[in-house]
Amino acid sequence: MLTSKRLMQIDKDVTFNVIPSFLYCEALDVRSEQHDWKIKPHRHVSLFQIFVVTSGGGTVQLDDEMHSIVAPAVVYIPNNVVHGFTWQVNSKGYVLSVTSAVIGQLVNQKDLSGLANRPFTTQVSDSRLADIERLCRDIQQEEKSADRYSDMMLLAIVQRLLVWIFRNVPVRSAHQYLTKPEKKLAQFKSLIATHGYEHHLVGWYANQIGVSGAHLNQICKTHEKKSALSLIHEFLLDEAKRYLIFADLRISALADRLGFNDPAHFTKFFKNLTGETPKDYRRRFR
Numbered sequence: 001m002l003t004s005k006r007l008m009q010i011d012k013d014v015t016f017n018v019i020p021s022f023l024y025c026e027a028l029d030v031r032s033e034q035h036d037w038k039i040k041p042h043r044h045v046s047l048f049q050i051f052v053v054t055s056g057g058g059t060v061q062l063d064d065e066m067h068s069i070v071a072p073a074v075v076y077i078p079n080n081v082v083h084g085f086t087w088q089v090n091s092k093g094y095v096l097s098v099t100s101a102v103i104g105q106l107v108n109q110k111d112l113s114g115l116a117n118r119p120f121t122t123q124v125s126d127s128r129l130a131d132i133e134r135l136c137r138d139i140q141q142e143e144k145s146a147d148r149y150s151d152m153m154l155l156a157i158v159q160r161l162l163v164w165i166f167r168n169v170p171v172r173s174a175h176q177y178l179t180k181p182e183k184k185l186a187q188f189k190s191l192i193a194t195h196g197y198e199h200h201l202v203g204w205y206a207n208q209i210g211v212s213g214a215h216l217n218q219i220c221k222t223h224e225k226k227s228a229l230s231l232i233h234e235f236l237l238d239e240a241k242r243y244l245i246f247a248d249l250r251i252s253a254l255a256d257r258l259g260f261n262d263p264a265h266f267t268k269f270f271k272n273l274t275g276e277t278p279k280d281y282r283r284r285f286r
Helices: 028-034 100-106 110-116 126-144 150-168 171-176 180-198 202-209 213-224 228-246 251-257 263-274 278-285
Strands: 023-027 038-042 047-055 057-062 065-070 073-077 083-087 092-099 120-123
Touching: 023 028, 023 126, 028 038, 028 047, 028 083, 028 092, 047 100, 047 126, 057 073, 057 120, 065 073, 065 120, 073 150, 092 100, 092 126, 092 150, 100 150, 100 228, 126 150, 180 202, 180 213, 180 228, 202 213, 202 228, 213 228, 228 251, 228 263, 228 278, 251 263, 251 278, 263 278
Parallel strands: none
Antiparallel strands: 023 092, 038 083, 047 073, 047 092, 057 065, 057 083, 073 120
């Protein structure tokens, strides 16, 4: 079982690197105060972050947009979104960092796919803040726990936290930022989450959402900087990593669960994308 180690180490340029664990929760002021309450713009390749601001506030850059933060509030930042902060001195709250694979596992419903992959800030009522704060404290307590099934409990608490946060975002706000191509992209990602194990070609997905394969590929390259096929492979790779870390399946059984007819094909697929075999990856993380 994984220990609740830190997800990140921070250097002077605020560069984060994922290390073996799937989440980490800390006080907002821990890093902010060390950097004079200013965090330079940066992004995380495979990490989502949730900032729960209980007092104070400031400004946040989300890609090319600036947003004001006034406590109580939540800032939700998916992976690959450039973000930086200027906090008011002595602002308080929590920072939750969760790997993309886990977010993908917890949030795969069609009605959440667009919202879950978009950065946003939202005000929080005092009553809802109390619930969100309690869940953050539960996460911190569970991280320190040596009880059995701690990882399962943490996943359950994070899912509850996400529901509380998404409930707080007005329905119109959740969708008004999506352009037509972005809606198609959200549909594509939702279909991948549902049918990714079936190993369909890009053309099959394109047909399901009513565009050509070339158009779908262009949408993905414009908004994700990746091809449609890369996103399909990324889903399978994230699922494979999750099973390798958290499940005790044999490699052959895992390959079958992910839709690979031949374990050797799965091993080749995994090594081509990561540079190491599934067995070596599991050994390194355990």
